[in-house]
Amino acid sequence: MQRYFIDNPITDETTEVTLTGNDHHHISRVMRMTPNQKIYIVGSNHQAAILQITAISEEEVIGEIVDLVTTDVELPVEVILYIGLPKGDKLELIAQKATELGVTAIVPVTTKHAITKWDNKKATKKIARLQKICQAAAEQSHRTVVPYVYGLHSLKDVVERVDDHEHFVVAYEETAKSGEHKLLKNMLMEIDMGDSIGAFFGPEGGIHPEEVNQLLNAGDHVKTCSLGPRILRAETAPLYLLSAISYATEL
Secondary structure, eight states: OOOOOOSSSOOOTEEEEEOOOHHIIIIIISOOOOOOOOEEEOOOOOOOOEEEEEEEEEEEEEEEEEEEEOOOOSOOSSSEEEEEOOSSHHHHHHHHHHHHHTOEEEEEEEEETTTOOOOOHHHHHHHHHHHHHHHHHHHHHTTOOOOOOOBBBOOHHHHGGGGGOOOEEEEOOHHHHEEEEHHHHHHHHHHTTOOEEEEOOOOOOOOOOOHHHHHHOOTTEEEESSSSSOOOOOTTHHHHHHHHHHHHHHO
16 A cells, blocks of 8 residues: 655544645546545654545545554664765665665765765755655655655764764774774664664765864764775665664664
Protein backbone atom coordinates (compact mmCIF):
# COMPACT_ATOMS: atom_id res chain seq x y z
CA MET A 1 0.00 0.00 0.00
CA GLN A 2 1.04 3.58 -0.66
CA ARG A 3 2.13 5.64 2.36
CA TYR A 4 1.41 9.33 3.01
CA PHE A 5 2.39 11.70 5.83
CA ILE A 6 -0.20 14.08 7.25
CA ASP A 7 0.23 17.22 9.36
CA ASN A 8 -2.10 16.21 12.20
CA PRO A 9 -1.65 13.53 14.88
CA ILE A 10 -3.49 10.23 14.68
CA THR A 11 -5.07 9.04 17.93
CA ASP A 12 -7.62 6.44 19.03
CA GLU A 13 -10.29 9.11 18.53
CA THR A 14 -9.32 9.88 14.92
CA THR A 15 -11.91 8.38 12.59
CA GLU A 16 -11.77 10.38 9.35
CA VAL A 17 -8.88 11.99 7.48
CA THR A 18 -8.89 14.37 4.50
CA LEU A 19 -5.95 14.55 2.10
CA THR A 20 -5.39 17.51 -0.23
CA GLY A 21 -2.66 19.07 -2.36
CA ASN A 22 0.11 16.81 -3.60
CA ASP A 23 -1.29 13.77 -1.78
CA HIS A 24 -4.67 14.23 -3.45
CA HIS A 25 -2.99 14.59 -6.84
CA HIS A 26 -0.87 11.47 -6.34
CA ILE A 27 -3.79 9.35 -5.14
CA SER A 28 -6.33 10.50 -7.71
CA ARG A 29 -4.22 11.33 -10.76
CA VAL A 30 -1.03 9.28 -10.50
CA MET A 31 -2.22 6.13 -8.73
CA ARG A 32 -5.80 6.50 -10.03
CA MET A 33 -7.21 5.05 -6.83
CA THR A 34 -10.93 4.63 -6.22
CA PRO A 35 -13.14 4.45 -3.13
CA ASN A 36 -12.72 1.35 -0.95
CA GLN A 37 -9.00 1.10 -1.70
CA LYS A 38 -6.66 1.37 1.27
CA ILE A 39 -3.51 3.39 1.97
CA TYR A 40 -1.14 3.89 4.90
CA ILE A 41 -1.04 7.29 6.56
CA VAL A 42 1.38 8.53 9.22
CA GLY A 43 0.42 11.31 11.62
CA SER A 44 2.59 14.10 13.00
CA ASN A 45 2.92 12.02 16.20
CA HIS A 46 4.50 9.21 14.10
CA GLN A 47 1.45 6.97 14.54
CA ALA A 48 0.64 4.97 11.41
CA ALA A 49 -2.82 3.83 10.36
CA ILE A 50 -4.64 2.14 7.51
CA LEU A 51 -7.06 4.48 5.77
CA GLN A 52 -9.88 3.20 3.58
CA ILE A 53 -10.83 5.75 0.93
CA THR A 54 -14.50 6.67 1.07
CA ALA A 55 -14.67 9.53 -1.44
CA ILE A 56 -12.51 11.33 -4.00
CA SER A 57 -13.49 14.80 -5.21
CA GLU A 58 -11.71 17.31 -7.43
CA GLU A 59 -9.76 18.66 -4.47
CA GLU A 60 -9.94 16.13 -1.62
CA VAL A 61 -9.51 12.49 -0.75
CA ILE A 62 -11.57 11.49 2.26
CA GLY A 63 -10.95 8.25 4.12
CA GLU A 64 -11.94 6.31 7.21
CA ILE A 65 -9.34 4.86 9.56
CA VAL A 66 -9.88 1.13 9.82
CA ASP A 67 -6.86 0.15 11.90
CA LEU A 68 -3.94 1.67 13.80
CA VAL A 69 -0.56 0.17 12.96
CA THR A 70 2.23 -0.38 15.46
CA THR A 71 5.63 -0.21 13.80
CA ASP A 72 9.20 -0.05 15.09
CA VAL A 73 11.23 0.94 12.06
CA GLU A 74 13.21 3.95 13.33
CA LEU A 75 16.81 3.80 14.50
CA PRO A 76 17.04 3.66 18.31
CA VAL A 77 19.47 6.61 18.16
CA GLU A 78 19.32 10.05 16.56
CA VAL A 79 21.76 10.62 13.68
CA ILE A 80 22.38 14.10 12.27
CA LEU A 81 24.56 14.31 9.16
CA TYR A 82 26.54 17.51 8.57
CA ILE A 83 27.49 17.43 4.89
CA GLY A 84 30.03 19.69 3.19
CA LEU A 85 28.38 20.67 -0.09
CA PRO A 86 29.32 18.09 -2.75
CA LYS A 87 29.23 18.64 -6.50
CA GLY A 88 26.22 18.13 -8.77
CA ASP A 89 23.24 16.20 -7.44
CA LYS A 90 25.22 14.10 -4.95
CA LEU A 91 23.50 15.68 -1.97
CA GLU A 92 20.16 14.55 -3.41
CA LEU A 93 21.48 10.99 -3.57
CA ILE A 94 22.74 11.24 0.01
CA ALA A 95 19.35 12.57 1.18
CA GLN A 96 17.45 9.74 -0.49
CA LYS A 97 19.66 6.88 0.64
CA ALA A 98 20.31 8.29 4.12
CA THR A 99 16.54 8.50 4.63
CA GLU A 100 16.23 4.83 3.71
CA LEU A 101 18.97 4.04 6.23
CA GLY A 102 17.28 5.91 9.09
CA VAL A 103 18.86 9.36 9.30
CA THR A 104 17.14 11.88 11.57
CA ALA A 105 18.25 15.11 9.89
CA ILE A 106 20.63 16.47 7.25
CA VAL A 107 22.56 19.72 7.54
CA PRO A 108 24.23 21.16 4.40
CA VAL A 109 27.45 22.98 5.30
CA THR A 110 29.65 25.48 3.49
CA THR A 111 33.31 24.41 3.81
CA LYS A 112 36.70 25.63 2.56
CA HIS A 113 37.21 22.88 0.00
CA ALA A 114 33.65 22.89 -1.36
CA ILE A 115 33.49 23.72 -5.06
CA THR A 116 29.71 24.08 -4.95
CA LYS A 117 28.40 27.43 -3.71
CA TRP A 118 24.82 28.31 -2.77
CA ASP A 119 23.50 31.85 -2.60
CA ASN A 120 20.39 32.54 -0.52
CA LYS A 121 17.96 32.04 -3.41
CA LYS A 122 19.60 28.83 -4.55
CA ALA A 123 19.83 27.52 -0.99
CA THR A 124 16.08 27.98 -0.45
CA LYS A 125 15.24 26.02 -3.59
CA LYS A 126 17.79 23.31 -2.83
CA ILE A 127 16.54 22.80 0.72
CA ALA A 128 12.93 22.51 -0.48
CA ARG A 129 13.99 19.99 -3.12
CA LEU A 130 15.95 17.92 -0.59
CA GLN A 131 13.01 17.94 1.83
CA LYS A 132 10.73 16.54 -0.88
CA ILE A 133 13.27 13.83 -1.64
CA CYS A 134 13.41 12.87 2.04
CA GLN A 135 9.62 12.67 2.24
CA ALA A 136 9.35 10.48 -0.85
CA ALA A 137 12.11 8.20 0.44
CA ALA A 138 10.46 8.00 3.87
CA GLU A 139 7.19 6.97 2.24
CA GLN A 140 8.93 4.37 0.07
CA SER A 141 10.89 2.88 2.97
CA HIS A 142 7.84 2.82 5.30
CA ARG A 143 9.33 5.14 7.89
CA THR A 144 7.24 6.94 10.46
CA VAL A 145 9.50 10.02 10.52
CA VAL A 146 10.50 12.29 7.64
CA PRO A 147 14.09 13.48 8.14
CA TYR A 148 14.41 17.24 8.49
CA VAL A 149 16.70 19.18 6.15
CA TYR A 150 18.17 22.24 7.84
CA GLY A 151 19.11 25.48 6.13
CA LEU A 152 22.66 26.05 4.94
CA HIS A 153 25.16 26.18 7.85
CA SER A 154 28.63 27.63 8.16
CA LEU A 155 31.30 25.75 10.08
CA LYS A 156 30.79 28.22 12.94
CA ASP A 157 27.13 27.18 13.05
CA VAL A 158 28.14 23.52 13.26
CA VAL A 159 30.63 24.22 16.05
CA GLU A 160 27.84 25.85 18.05
CA ARG A 161 25.71 22.70 17.68
CA VAL A 162 28.33 20.16 18.72
CA ASP A 163 27.05 20.03 22.30
CA ASP A 164 23.61 18.99 21.04
CA HIS A 165 25.03 15.48 20.62
CA GLU A 166 26.38 12.85 23.01
CA HIS A 167 28.76 11.74 20.26
CA PHE A 168 30.27 13.72 17.39
CA VAL A 169 32.52 12.17 14.75
CA VAL A 170 34.46 13.81 11.95
CA ALA A 171 35.15 11.53 8.99
CA TYR A 172 38.73 12.56 8.23
CA GLU A 173 40.75 10.92 5.48
CA GLU A 174 44.05 11.70 7.20
CA THR A 175 42.93 9.48 10.07
CA ALA A 176 42.30 6.71 7.56
CA LYS A 177 45.71 7.22 5.95
CA SER A 178 47.38 6.91 9.35
CA GLY A 179 46.00 3.40 9.70
CA GLU A 180 43.79 4.19 12.70
CA HIS A 181 40.59 2.19 12.22
CA LYS A 182 39.44 1.54 15.80
CA LEU A 183 38.03 4.94 16.73
CA LEU A 184 34.71 4.41 14.95
CA LYS A 185 34.36 0.93 16.42
CA ASN A 186 35.01 2.32 19.89
CA MET A 187 32.39 5.04 19.42
CA LEU A 188 29.81 2.51 18.24
CA MET A 189 30.44 0.40 21.35
CA GLU A 190 29.81 3.43 23.59
CA ILE A 191 26.39 4.30 22.13
CA ASP A 192 23.38 4.13 24.44
CA MET A 193 19.86 3.85 23.07
CA GLY A 194 18.40 7.31 22.63
CA ASP A 195 21.77 9.01 22.15
CA SER A 196 22.27 11.71 19.54
CA ILE A 197 25.15 11.25 17.09
CA GLY A 198 26.47 14.11 14.99
CA ALA A 199 28.67 13.22 12.02
CA PHE A 200 30.60 15.66 9.84
CA PHE A 201 31.64 14.88 6.27
CA GLY A 202 33.66 16.99 3.87
CA PRO A 203 33.06 17.54 0.15
CA GLU A 204 35.14 15.96 -2.62
CA GLY A 205 38.21 17.97 -1.63
CA GLY A 206 38.04 16.74 1.95
CA ILE A 207 38.00 18.69 5.19
CA HIS A 208 40.55 21.46 5.67
CA PRO A 209 42.84 20.86 8.71
CA GLU A 210 41.75 24.19 10.20
CA GLU A 211 38.13 23.03 10.10
CA VAL A 212 39.06 19.75 11.77
CA ASN A 213 40.80 21.64 14.55
CA GLN A 214 37.83 23.94 15.07
CA LEU A 215 35.54 20.95 15.46
CA LEU A 216 37.94 19.07 17.76
CA ASN A 217 38.29 22.15 19.98
CA ALA A 218 34.49 22.39 20.31
CA GLY A 219 34.29 19.51 22.81
CA ASP A 220 36.07 16.50 24.25
CA HIS A 221 33.42 14.21 22.74
CA VAL A 222 34.38 15.25 19.19
CA LYS A 223 36.56 12.60 17.55
CA THR A 224 38.05 12.15 14.11
CA CYS A 225 37.67 8.69 12.66
CA SER A 226 38.28 6.67 9.55
CA LEU A 227 35.60 4.72 7.74
CA GLY A 228 37.66 1.65 7.02
CA PRO A 229 40.97 1.32 5.18
CA ARG A 230 39.67 2.69 1.88
CA ILE A 231 39.02 6.33 0.99
CA LEU A 232 35.30 6.73 0.25
CA ARG A 233 33.60 9.16 -2.09
CA ALA A 234 31.70 12.10 -0.61
CA GLU A 235 28.36 10.44 -1.33
CA THR A 236 29.42 7.03 0.02
CA ALA A 237 30.88 7.99 3.40
CA PRO A 238 27.62 9.08 5.14
CA LEU A 239 25.89 5.91 3.98
CA TYR A 240 28.73 3.76 5.31
CA LEU A 241 28.41 5.37 8.72
CA LEU A 242 24.63 4.97 8.84
CA SER A 243 24.97 1.31 7.91
CA ALA A 244 27.52 0.81 10.69
CA ILE A 245 25.27 2.53 13.23
CA SER A 246 22.32 0.38 12.14
CA TYR A 247 24.39 -2.77 12.54
CA ALA A 248 25.62 -1.70 15.99
CA THR A 249 22.22 -0.68 17.36
CA GLU A 250 19.60 -2.77 15.57
CA LEU A 251 21.10 -6.18 14.74
